[in-house]
Amino acid sequence: MNIHLDRVGIWSPSAAWDQSPELADAAAELEELGYGTLWLGSSRGDLELPAALIQSTRRLVVTTAIINVWTNPASELAARYAQLEAETPNRLLIGLGSSHAPLVEPAGFRYRQPLRRLAGYLDELDQSVPTIPTGRRVLGVLGPRALELAARRSAGAHPYLVTPEYTRQARAAIGVGPLLAVEQKLVLETDPSRARVIARARLAQYLQLPNYLNSLLRQGFTNADFEHGGSDRLVDGLVAWGSVETVLERVAEHRAAGADHVAIQVLDSADYRPTNPLPRAAWRQLAAGLRETVTAR
Numbered sequence: 001m002n003i004h005l006d007r008v009g010i011w012s013p014s015a016a017w018d019q020s021p022e023l024a025d026a027a028a029e030l031e032e033l034g035y036g037t038l039w040l041g042s043s044r045g046d047l048e049l050p051a052a053l054i055q056s057t058r059r060l061v062v063t064t065a066i067i068n069v070w071t072n073p074a075s076e077l078a079a080r081y082a083q084l085e086a087e088t089p090n091r092l093l094i095g096l097g098s099s100h101a102p103l104v105e106p107a108g109f110r111y112r113q114p115l116r117r118l119a120g121y122l123d124e125l126d127q128s129v130p131t132i133p134t135g136r137r138v139l140g141v142l143g144p145r146a147l148e149l150a151a152r153r154s155a156g157a158h159p160y161l162v163t164p165e166y167t168r169q170a171r172a173a174i175g176v177g178p179l180l181a182v183e184q185k186l187v188l189e190t191d192p193s194r195a196r197v198i199a200r201a202r203l204a205q206y207l208q209l210p211n212y213l214n215s216l217l218r219q220g221f222t223n224a225d226f227e228h229g230g231s232d233r234l235v236d237g238l239v240a241w242g243s244v245e246t247v248l249e250r251v252a253e254h255r256a257a258g259a260d261h262v263a264i265q266v267l268d269s270a271d272y273r274p275t276n277p278l279p280r281a282a283w284r285q286l287a288a289g290l291r292e293t294v295t296a297r
Contacts, residue, residue, distance in 0.1 A: 002179065003061055003093050003117035004153045008251060008290060009037030010283060011065065011183050011263035012050055015274035017054040024056040026278050038157075039183070042274070043095065045072030047080045052082070054091045061090075065158060065183075065263070066097035069117060070109045074124035082130035091180040094132050094159055096121065097140030114211075115146055122153045140180065142215040144173060151178040153193045158183070158263075161212055163237050164204045164253035166219050171258025181261040182254050187241035188268070188282050195241035203238065203270040222270045235285035237266065244289035252293075278296045 010030060017023055017040070030038060036059065040049060043064035050062040067077065068117065077094070084092055098114035105111050125132050139150035140158045147170055150157035156179025159170060167182050174180065185202060188197040206212040207226050216225070216234070225234040240250035251262045264286065266279040 001133075003090055005093075005181060005254045005261040006034075006036035007110055007255065007261060008035070009039060009061075009063075009181075009261060009263045010035050010037040010194075011041060011265040012278065013041040013274035014043055014215055016276060016278055017049055018054065020278070022278065022280075023052060026280060027053045027056045027060060029280065030186050030283065031060045033283060035060075035283070035287065035290065037061045037063060037263070039095070041065050041265075043067050045077045045080070047077075047084055047092075049241065050092055051084050051088075056087045059091075061093060063093040063138065063158075064095045066095040066099070067198070068099040068104065069096055069121040070099060070104045070111070071107050073164045074105060074121050075128045076085035078125055078128040078132050081132045081136070084237075085136075092136070093155070094137045095140055096137055096154075098131065098212050102209065107125070111206055115143075115149065118146070119149055119153070122149075138179060142211070143218070147173050151175065155179045156181065161215065163219055164250070164257045167259050168257035169252045180259050181263060183263045183265060183296045184250060185239040185265045185267055186247040186250070186255060186282075186286070187239055188244065188247065188266070188285060190242050190246075192241075194270075195239075196232065196235050197270045198267050198272075201270045203230050203235065203268050204272075248286070248289050248293060 038060055046069050053062050081094055098118045101111035110250055135155050137154045138156055138158050139149050139154050140160060141147055142159055151174035158181045160183045161181055171180055187195045187198050221234055225231040240247040253260045266282040268279045268282055269276055
């Protein structure tokens with residue numbers, strides 16, 4: 001059985017929550033604001049952070065986004081999942097992915113045939129007792145063959161760094177039924193220059209990773225868009241900026257294109273670090289805007 005996700009959730013780096021004195025209070029507030037799902041970027045396989053967040057809330061679904069299949073043994077992850085699921089049922093969705101060569105190879109792994117590695121990891125999970133059921137795992141994937149794997153072997157796909165047009169194509173590729181939960185970056189800043197400075201600070205790391213560059217080329221961007229920190233076209237295509245109303249229009253575009261769920265990642269500093277304070281004020285503003293949108297309908 002799949003876990004139900006609300007229409008809009010929050011995507012946030014794990015490092016921003018680790019050992020944070022405001023963890024319990026911030027998680028509880030997210031739930032009070034109406035967010036039902038929290039995606040944890042760069043998740044660890046020990047599941048200690050998801051457990052802490054689940055225990056600090058009553059209903060919040062926590063999703064790992066993503067756990068690296070090269071560095072986290074399947075049987076160990078399945079055992080940890082089963083223990084947490086038994087203690088707090090229906091609150092944890094396991095996001096898995098094949099990561100990137102610059103992140104995997106320093107750990108001593110030879111990064112070859114990542115899609116085969118991901119499929120093999122799912123085989124290992126299916127053979128593990130206990131296991132992580134198909135409906136309780138989602139794959140962080142981008143390419144056509146990877147989307148097909150997600151639709152067939154998991155609850156669905158969690159594409160990252162994508163446009164609404166990508167969402168439309170992904171929905172057509174996986175069909176009706178599998179979960180399509182896309183990530184969308186937002187900057188609550190109406191000045192174009194300031195907004196793009198903040199956006200480029202976050203995008204910089206992805207322009208060093210071939211998997212993302214290949215995905216962006218498939219989405220219609222060109223090599224010229226990757227130069228000098230990213231063209232305005234690239235920045236504006238990947239990061240929605242402006243007023244609350246304006247950025248939520250991008251969320252609505254993903255929904256109209258076929259996304260079941262949109263995980264919004266708030267960017268609020270040109271000095272981007274995963275350990276920056278949680279953007280709680282922006283979460284409040286966006287929650288109010290989402291409520292107004294629902295009321296207007």
